[in-house]
Amino acid sequence: MVLKNAFLLKDADSGIQKLDLKIENGKISEIGKIEEDGIDLSGKLVMPAFYNTHTHAAMSMMRGISDDDTFDVWLFKKVLPLEEKLDEEMVYYGTMLSMMEMASKGIAGFIDMYFFLDEVAKAAEEFGMRALITRGLVDENGDDNGRLQKNLDFAKRWNGKGLIKAGFGPHAPYSCSMGYLRKIADIAKVENLPVHLHLYEAEWERDEYDFREILDVFKYVKLIAAHAVQFKEDEIRELARENIFVSHNPSSNLKLGNGVARVAEMIEKGVNVALGTDGAASNNSLDIWHEMRLAALLQKMRNPANLKVSQAIKMATEMGAKAMGINAGKIEAGMEADLIVVNIDKPHYLPIEDLKSHIVHAGSSGDVFATMVAGKWIYHDGKFPTIDEREVLKGFKRAHTRLMGS
Numbered sequence: 333m334v335l336k337n338a339f340l341l342k343d344a345d346s347g348i349q350k351l352d353l354k355i356e357n358g359k360i361s362e363i364g365k366i367e368e369d370g371i372d373l374s375g376k377l378v379m380p381a382f383y384n385t386h387t388h389a390a391m392s393m394m395r396g397i398s399d400d401d402t403f404d405v406w407l408f409k410k411v412l413p414l415e416e417k418l419d420e421e422m423v424y425y426g427t428m429l430s431m432m433e434m435a436s437k438g439i440a441g442f443i444d445m446y447f448f449l450d451e452v453a454k455a456a457e458e459f460g461m462r463a464l465i466t467r468g469l470v471d472e473n474g475d476d477n478g479r480l481q482k483n484l485d486f487a488k489r490w491n492g493k494g495l496i497k498a499g500f501g502p503h504a505p506y507s508c509s510m511g512y513l514r515k516i517a518d519i520a521k522v523e524n525l526p527v528h529l530h531l532y533e534a535e536w537e538r539d540e541y542d543f544r545e546i547l548d549v550f551k552y553v554k555l556i557a558a559h560a561v562q563f564k565e566d567e568i569r570e571l572a573r574e575n576i577f578v579s580h581n582p583s584s585n586l587k588l589g590n591g592v593a594r595v596a597e598m599i600e601k602g603v604n605v606a607l608g609t610d611g612a613a614s615n616n617s618l619d620i621w622h623e624m625r626l627a628a629l630l631q632k633m634r635n636p637a638n639l640k641v642s643q644a645i646k647m648a649t650e651m652g653a654k655a656m657g658i659n660a661g662k663i664e665a666g667m668e669a670d671l672i673v674v675n676i677d678k679p680h681y682l683p684i685e686d687l688k689s690h691i692v693h694a695g696s697s698g699d700v701f702a703t704m705v706a707g708k709w710i711y712h713d714g715k716f717p718t719i720d721e722r723e724v725l726k727g728f729k730r731a732h733t734r735l736m737g738s
């Protein structure tokens with residue numbers, strides 16, 4: 333496939349150029365002036381796709397159920413009782429619906445924490461979206477009702493199958509015992525799989541455990557730490573480790589009243605920071621484009637020099653790909669062909685000289701024309717070529733009615 337005549341943003345640090353692009357076997361094979369017939373993308377911008385590094389995709393089943401509650405009420409009174417009722421079909425359609433939303437907003441892959449993992453993987457496989465799938469793990473005095481074993485069995489079945497990757501998902505240090513976290517860390521190390529957990533999201537978590545102890549437990553595994561809102565300035569340095577990725581979820585953190593993570597300081601101190609939306613029950617949209625701008629604005633509240641355009645784009649693209657463990661996030665020969673086509677033939681993309689700034693500060697996910705994953709369109713001009721859209725919407729509504737009625 334050859335994409336022609338588009339403006340091209342190769343990566344977060346580059347300027348925008350007019351170059352053609354060739355894609356072979358799911359990878360980018362050539363960039364430059366290509367003398368072959370291809371798809372004409374005049375008036376459009378091609379750039380690396382986004383990655384959503386923290387979500388619970390099936391929670392689209394609960395979008396809007398608890399908009400004005402505290403974090404505790406939201407989690408313990410609203411979300412957890414409904415999650416007790418979820419079954420395979422609900423998780424399958426919830427995940428499918430979320431992937432439709434994400435694909436239409438330029439997202440090529442997501443890091444998930446949930447349960448009924450085979451349904452999540454099956455949905456992602458059918459859709460053609462990348463997914464790093466982890467099971468939410470909790471225990472009571474070491475008893476986890478077989479959850480960790482299920483997570484491990486899933487990883488053995490699915491890790492590396494197509495675009496699917498697996499990891500472990502200890503929910504949070506306050507819902508897992510220290511012995512259990514150590515056990516998860518040991519298995520993750522042996523299996524060489526990442527760990528995905530919520531860390532220092534709410535302020536009261538600071539009284540429950542010491543983050544240093546947690547970082548120490550996961551010293552030898554890749555750790556995707558969602559939120560990291562409550563880190564104080566002098567503690568941030570301890571997150572700057574090659575194996576740690578912070579998933580910054582600004583909308584969810586604001587909506588649940590948890591605050592604003594010190595992202596500008598994190599980036600300055602060399603912490604790997606990527607972006608996430610969290611689930612649709614706390615955001616309520618799965619829109620990395622939106623998170624990118626919000627992240628930039630929140631850091632500028634303290635200093636307008638914070639979080640420059642290129643840093644914001646890098647969190648959404650390159651850092652997301654690194655957190656997921658894939659060779660993408662930039663448009664370079666040899667890299668995975670995960671990209672988005674943006675319709676820039678709109679007033680808010682002028683003047684064209686500052687196009688890169690408009691991506692962060694003027695554009696929105698509504699401008700996404702197409703999303704490609706590993707060389708295949710998963711969203712194109714309002715359509716979802718890999719799935720039966722009507723069947724998914726019908727299935728979602730049917731499953732949702734059962735969830736609320738049961």
Ligand SMILES: [Zn+2]
Pocket residue numbers: 386387388530558610611
């Ligand atoms: Zn979460």
